[in-house]
Amino acid sequence: MKTTNIMIVGVGGQGSLLASKLLGQLLVAENYDVKVSEVHGMSQRGGSVVTYVRYGDKVYSPVICDGEADFIVSFETIEAARWVSCLKPDGKVIVNTQKIDPMPVITGAAQYPENALDEMTAGGVAVDALDALSLANEAGSSKAVNIVLMGRLAKYLDIPAERWLEEIEKAVKPKFVDINKKAFMLGYNYSC
Amino acid sequence: MKKLMIGNEAVACGLYEAGCSVVSSYPGTPSTEITEFAAKYDDIYCEWAPNEKVALEVAFGSAFNGKRSACAMKHVGLNVAADPLFTMSYTGINAGLVICVADDPGMHSSQNEQDSRHYAIAAKVPMLEPADSAEALEYTKKAFEISEKYDTVVLLRMVMRIAHTQSLVETSDRLDGTDKPYVKTPSKYIMMPGYAKKRHPIVEDRTVALTELAEKSELNREEWADSEIGIITSGTSYQYVKEIYGDSVNILKLGMVNPLPVQRIKSFAAKVKKLYIIEELDGVIETHCRNIGVEVTHGKDIFSPIGEYSQERIATALGMEAKSHPEISAEIPVRPPVMCAGCPHRGMFYALSKNKITVIGDIGCYTLGAQQPLNAVDSVLCMGASVSGVHGFNKAGGSEAEGKTVAVIGDSTFMHSGVTGLINIAYNSTNSTVIILDNSITGMTGHQQNPTTGYNIKGDPATKIDLEALCRAVGINRVRVVDPYDIKACETAVKEELAAEEPSVIISRRPCMLLKYVKAAPAMKVSNDKCRGCKSCMKIGCPAISFKNKKAIIDPTLCVGCGVCTQLCAFDAIEQ
The missing domain is CATH 3.40.50.970 (Thiamin diphosphate (ThDP)-binding fold, Pyr/PP domains)
Known part of the structure; x- marks a missing residue:
């Protein structure tokens, strides 16, 4: 079986580590060889962060390079654009339409590229955009953005939703299980 | 399992x-x-x-x-x-x-x-x-x-x-x-x-x-293939080589990188026509190969000693074709790490930046004080180098330097190797000013306890080193504590201590906003009527504050109500 490459990108502090933990645990339970490369340290302080998840029969490299990602799951709009060169020509971008200004935009040194997603779509990139923050709030917590996006990703992977829900039960504290399951299904069943 | x-x-x-x-x-x-x-x-x-x-x-x-x-x-x-x-x-x-x-x-x-x-x-x-x-x-x-x-x-x-x-x-x-x-x-x-x-x-x-x-040793292992290429590699580079070649080249994977084998490398090299040494950073294995008379086809001549490797970097160095991928023309602004909303370092750095103080910096979250818009740091070398460095800077620059230069160092870094520099300031006498940014934790590495926090690695109570008493004990008479959420107090303390005719320590004390026991205050709001769009509040580089439709806005999901921005607004437009 070929290796599947998933990038989870966003802004430090958005909860991408929990998303990759959940995905990693699920893939191990499904008997794949897995590598999950995380970012710790300085970049976590509001910087651009990327987690690489790779699985298949045998995984060597921990990283994903230009033209290699099957999926890019982005927690923020322009972070999807920042990493889009890593996508395979037939890969898919799943993006939360939330916008978080980086410091150069805050200080006025740069503009937020408002049309980045349109440009990606126009260039033939398959983009699945959703307002994951609203869906997370609907599920009961703004912090569940990560699980909404995992729900959306699950739609495209060959692992049944029930398996994801079982892993969510193991990965989160009991009192947050219902919110997270709901968040997962909202992402999974989302239609534009 | x-x-x-x-x-x-x-x-x-x-x-x-x-x-x-x-x-x-x-x-x-x-x-x-x-x-x-x-x-x-x-x-x-x-x-x-x-x-x-x-x-x-x-x-x-x-x-x-x-x-x-x-x-x-x-x-x-x-x-x-x-x-x-x-x-x-x-x-x-x-x-x-x-x-x-x-x-x-x-x-x-x-x-x-x-x-x-x-x-x-x-x-x-x-x-x-x-x-x-x-x-x-x-x-x-x-x-x-x-x-x-x-x-x-x-x-x-x-x-x-x-x-x-x-x-x-x-x-x-x-x-x-x-x-x-x-x-x-x-x-x-x-x-x-x-x-x-x-x-x-x-x-x-x-x-x-x-x-x-x-x-x-089995720590080193040969993987044989039907190929004229042989690659000696180790660690991450091995994974990138396998990603590119799979099982199609000969590999000598070194798990023991010192000392390196001699006969084993010679015998591996003798069995291949082209020998590549692929190692991240310096050419350590390559140098060894050349020292023992093994001819290397490619090493650091094509594989850079700079930066992290990847399968792509190695493939490119080997002249392989790049994979096709989407490209977009939109310029994506960089997103560097920033001090968090409510970071206790921000107020002190704003005070230093505003007063154009030369700042000899150190290693920790507060290195981020060097970033725009605060732009408040002049040098960062290594752990503890701020305190020793400011003494040298002041020895070279005399009283003029002493009057406008400070060292900034975190509580954990001060314990690590700042205190010896402070002893030197007292002993070899400069009128240096050292600011200890005491956020009650080792921050950047993800919240580890240290001797000033009063807790050990397990979170159990431990002897808490008294920073004020320590500074006095090594010969610093002027030791004062300020709250970095109070910009005026920071400015006053800095001005007074820089003017003092003896060395001094300012302890800028407030716990890291990310600590669990620190409770956030209600988020601030900008009154649209009162905001004149002067952007004064944006000089502190808070990630919660942005500017839309000629007015400042505060993101309520990020703001922790520290109130530092309210002190910059001349029109009282920011309220809780």
């Missing part, structure tokens, strides 16, 4: 299984989690030491007294611990002693990308380098065996990409009965010249014996 673990957790697991009993470390990305995970085992005593030199000496003392011991540090931490390292190479150990050192190719969270393999060569001690979490666990255990069999400290070299990548490991039980009796042996453990002269030949003999080990 197979478990997914980051490399650092696997090392901790290896420490446990090897029967390691004592771990002393100083936190440093990408090594920190080794000690954090080790601390979860009740069978291992773990501690955060004030710095890496102390940590290694603690581990040495413990191994000397018969318990398998370890310490973990980042690459630059090994510089701090180099002094005991070089001499414990002579003494050898009693029970096994392993130093886990984590390099940071690509400088994800570091001030340089030095290659720790040079230390193994210089100190004449063995070094193992795992290529994934399973090897991290296995090599950690192997390191203890080698340590005891060859009577030497062993270095375990991690790199960020192994340390922070989860991959599958299989765990097993803890080894019992590894304790050794303590026997007083002055000629082995007292390194005064008479004894040390007798130990040096033993070190040289040991290197010969370890080289023999490298010749036959």
